[in-house]
Amino acid sequence: GDSVTQMEGPVTLSEEAFLTINCTYTATGYPSLFWYVQYPGEGLQLLLKATKADDKGSNKGFEATYRKETTSFHLEKGSVQVSDSAVYFCALRRYGGSQGNLIFGKGTKLSVKP
Amino acid sequence: ETGVTQTPRHLVMGMTNKKSLKCEQHLGHNAMYWYKQSAKKPLELMFVYSLEERVENNSVPSRFSPECPNSSHLFLHLHTLQPEDSALYLCASSQDWGQGNSPLHFGNGTRLTVT
Numbered sequence: 001g002d003s004v005t006q007m008e009g010p011v012t013l014s015e016e017a018f019l020t021i022n023c024t025y026t027a028t029g030y031p032s033l034f035w036y037v038q039y040p041g042e043g044l045q046l047l048l049k050a051t052k053a054d055d056k057g058s059n060k061g062f063e064a065t066y067r068k069e070t071t072s073f074h075l076e077k078g079s080v081q082v083s084d085s086a087v088y089f090c091a092l093r094r095y096g097g098s099q100g101n102l103i104f105g106k107g108t109k110l111s112v113k114p
Numbered sequence: 115e116t117g118v119t120q121t122p123r124h125l126v127m128g129m130t131n132k133k134s135l136k137c138e139q140h141l142g143h144n145a146m147y148w149y150k151q152s153a154k155k156p157l158e159l160m161f162v163y164s165l166e167e168r169v170e171n172n173s174v175p176s177r178f179s180p181e182c183p184n185s186s187h188l189f190l191h192l193h194t195l196q197p198e199d200s201a202l203y204l205c206a207s208s209q210d211w212g213q214g215n216s217p218l219h220f221g222n223g224t225r226l227t228v229t
Contacts, residue, residue: 032215043118043204043220051215089157093215102218104157 002027006090006105013080013112021075021108023064023090031092033057033066033073034102038087047075047088080112117141120205120221127195128229135190135224137205145211146188147218148180151202163188164211195228202226 007022025033032051036044048057053068062077073090090105118139127133139146148160162170163182177199179191188205202225206218 034217036220041222043120043222044206044218045220046217049215049217102159106156 002031002092002094002103004090004092004103004105006088006108008108009087010109010111013110015082015112015114016079017112019075019077019080019084019110021088021090021110023073023075023105025071025073025090025092025103027071027092027094027103029094030068031094033064034091034093035062035064035073035075036089036091036104038089038107040086044089080110082112082114085110085112117219118205118207118221120203120224122224123222124225124227126227126229127192129195129197131195132191132193134192135203135205135226137188137190137221139186139188139205139207139219141207141219143207143209143219144185145208146182146185147206147208148188148190149204149206149220151204151223153201157204160190162211169211192226195226197228200226200228 003026005024034049035047037047038044048059050057050066056065064073064075087107087109089107091102093102121136145164147162150158159172160174161180166182177194181189202223204223205221208218209216
């Protein structure tokens with residue numbers, strides 16, 4: 001079945017460091033890929049998405065590129081801030097069928113120190 | 115007004131109580147979802163409604179009973195819960211159920227504690 005694998009956390013970085021959170025997926029067909037972020041005490045917010053191969057999603061300085069050849073969708077940010085501390089979820093969603101739900105990774109907790 | 119609103123934010127209930135969680139979306143979406151988020155576990159999809167019709171029910175115990183009276187409102191009725199049901203319950207909506215590229219929009223969740 002479909003699945004999403006994220007790097008284990010927690011990830012601790014200093015402010016202005018470069019961030020990469022790895023995400024790989026297994027799916028039949030051509031899923032859409034998403035990154036969600038969950039700040040403490042809140043629900044999940046869509047951070048960015050890509051719907052086809054080679055698409056790049058970007059938002060708030062975060063980027064991820066849909067790589068079909070490596071089945072990956074790694075999240076990157078050039079310079080993290082303390083306010084980026086949160087849990088990040090990679091997810092996929094296939095078109096049609098009974099897979100209307102998102103398949104989530106387990107989440108990666110990011111802590112950014114001043 | 116935020117897109118998806120959940121009430122209450124926090125709920126403490128005994129195992130013999132009956133309570134309900136409420137979700138309302140202001141986005142004009144056609145699909146609504148209940149998820150359970152427990153510590154150390156992946157997000158679990160519980161129920162999906164599309165145009166007020168239940169389209170997925172992922173082996174959820176009968177002590178959880180969803181209700182979708184219209185496309186903007188979703189309830190989760192709770193009765194005789196167990197302590198292991200303590201979790202964050204998240205409601206979400208999306209434009210359509212079967213459209214793979216439409217993202218889900220989440221509420222802030224209800225933090226449920228069963229004593």
